[in-house]
Amino acid sequence: MATPNFIMLYVADAKSSADFYQTILGRKPVQYSEGYSMFVLDNGFRLGLWKRGTIDPPAEISAGSGELVFEETSDAAVDERFAEWTGQGTVVAQKPTRMSFGYTFVALDPDGNRLRVYKLAQ
Template sequence: MLNPNFMLIYVKDAKRSRHFYAELFDRDPVEESSYFAMFVLDSGLKFAMWSREKVLPAPTEQAGGSELVFSVDSDAALEALYSEWTGLGIAVVQQPARLDFGYSFVALDPDGQRLRVYAPAEDTIE
């Protein structure tokens, strides 16, 4: 059985993205070079970025076609994270809103990768 545990995104500037995500995750990468950086998150997920010009075969898609999703425990936790991220100057493309699956907002990383934060709706929590 396959068990995905690694997410890799393509970026324009790995050093800039490394600093962005180090601040966002409040940790340093476990591996990095001038064109690559990898973080290991508390969930065990490995999250890495790779400079677009170094990827083989060369990627054809641009950012924004997928989302890195962060769940939080409550609406209050979401509001606090929203305030923190906007205070850091992170671009927000969807203000906090109540959706079918919960309370959510969407921000962008420096390359336009979508970062969704959500607090699950009460009836979706297992």
């Protein structure tokens, strides 16, 4: 069985998106060009940023139709991440709130892709 280990986001400006993700991930991309950047996280998961208009075959683009999800170890860690990201100017779609699955907030990247941070309810 194949196991996903990589997500690709289609972006308007690969450089500004790479700068944004470098800030929130706290690491530089391992691959960088005008049309594409890739980050590799400590757990081996990869995040690719591909410039729209250079994708082959062309794709219909709809930001916000999915989420890149970040799990935290505590509610306090969710609040810390919220403070960190908002302090960096990240746009927030949902402030920290308690939902049926846990404590969470949602931010947006420069292209409107959703970034959910959460602590799973016990």
